[in-house]
Amino acid sequence: MPLHVLVLGGTTEARLLAAELAARPGVRVTTSLAGRVTRPGPLEGEVRVGGFGGAEGLVGWLRERRVDALVDATHPFAASITANAARAAAAAGVPAVVLRRPGWRPGPGDRWHPVPSLAAAAEVLPALGRRVLLTTGRLGLAAFAHLADLHFVVRSVEPPDPPMPPDVHVLPARGPFTVAGESALLRGHRIDVLVTKDSGGEATAAKLTAARALGVPVVIVRRPPLPDGVTAVPDVAGALERLGLGGP
Ligand code: NAP
Numbered sequence: 001m002p003l004h005v006l007v008l009g010g011t012t013e014a015r016l017l018a019a020e021l022a023a024r025p026g027v028r029v030t031t032s033l034a035g036r037v038t039r040p041g042p043l044e045g046e047v048r049v050g051g052f053g054g055a056e057g058l059v060g061w062l063r064e065r066r067v068d069a070l071v072d073a074t075h076p077f078a079a080s081i082t083a084n085a086a087r088a089a090a091a092a093g094v095p096a097v098v099l100r101r102p103g104w105r106p107g108p109g110d111r112w113h114p115v116p117s118l119a120a121a122a123e124v125l126p127a128l129g130r131r132v133l134l135t136t137g138r139l140g141l142a143a144f145a146h147l148a149d150l151h152f153v154v155r156s157v158e159p160p161d162p163p164m165p166p167d168v169h170v171l172p173a174r175g176p177f178t179v180a181g182e183s184a185l186l187r188g189h190r191i192d193v194l195v196t197k198d199s200g201g202e203a204t205a206a207k208l209t210a211a212r213a214l215g216v217p218v219v220i221v222r223r224p225p226l227p228d229g230v231t232a233v234p235d236v237a238g239a240l241e242r243l244g245l246g247g248p
Contacts, residue, residue: 008031073239104198107212193217195219
């Protein structure tokens with residue numbers, strides 16, 4: 001029987017891990033997607049789409065599909081599935097690994113304003129600028145809906161859903177982004193404040209470099225904590241090692 005690994009996905013790291021696992025003889029990999037994005041990128045191995053029905057549903061799935069190991073490679077802000085995965089893996093007796101890319105760190109010249117939530121970001125915004133680049137994803141715009149005096153440029157992979165602020169310009173786009181492109185975007189829209197989650201990773205870090213160079217302040221939403229007792233590995237190599245599949 002091959003070793004069956006379930007990867008909870010929706011991130012670049014999950015896609016890279018699936019490719020590594022699919023290339024290993026004796027390993028069967030299934031990637032699970034929530035189904036939020038209508039055209040997800042290509043994935044090696046098997047793919048399933050949609051929620052499991054909470055932690056209990058995931059326990060059933062792990063047992064029925066005879067999963068030998070679970071890797072939670074979901075986005076750092078996908079806190080519900082991460083909590084469910086930790087509970088379900090423990091209940092089903094399946095070894096689990098959490099793969100989380102490290103968060104971003106401010107450098108010299110950065111004007112960062114760390115906040116604990118989107119609501120807190122909305123609170124500090126009016127004191128920082130009038131023209132906002134919002135890159136926190138299409139969900140959660142409701143937190144900014146009352147800010148009628150600010151102009152928002154909202155960048156997201158899929159079109160955002162209401163409620164949202166009245167003065168919104170939507171920019172559909174999927175990373176990776178370049179520093180030159182991000183600088184042109186900030187200048188072109190006369191952005192004077194940027195809002196982002198601390199997603200980490202290279203693909204969307206260029207906006208921070210561009211903001212630093214242009215002196216644009218950044219409101220950065222801190223990550224939710226990992227479940228108690230859970231420690232994460234920072235990259236695909238770390239996840240493979242934890243699975244006992246490290247090395248070439
Ligand atoms: P969430 O709030 O943690 O999860 C909400 C529910 O969606 C979960 O309880 C689960 O439903 C289902 N779900 C989430 N991820 C799933 C997965 N990989 N496979 C199957 N079901 C999943 O998650 P979210 O913040 O909405 O994010 C959804 C997905 O988008 C995640 O997979 C994440 O990796 C990706 N993503 C999120 C962000 C972000 O900023 N949050 C950014 C980029 C990508 P059930 O309870 O029914 O199982």
